[in-house]
Amino acid sequence: MSEEILKVxxxxxxxxxxxxxxxxxxSLEVG
Structure with missing residues (x-):
């Protein structure tokens, strides 16, 4: 199950x- 999550x-x-x-x-430019 965890392997499928990693694939996603x-x-x-x-x-x-x-x-x-x-x-x-x-974000870097504005910040």
Missing amino acids: EKLYFKYNNTDILKDINF
């Missing part, structure tokens, strides 16, 4: 990685 988390992170980086860059 990896896919989620892979497809949203660029959005996360954009949010971090935006």
Whole structure:
């Protein structure tokens, strides 16, 4: 069961990685 969760988390992170980086860059620029 935990292995399935890890797979989902990896896919989620892979497809949203660029959005996360954009949010971090935006926060750094504004902050």
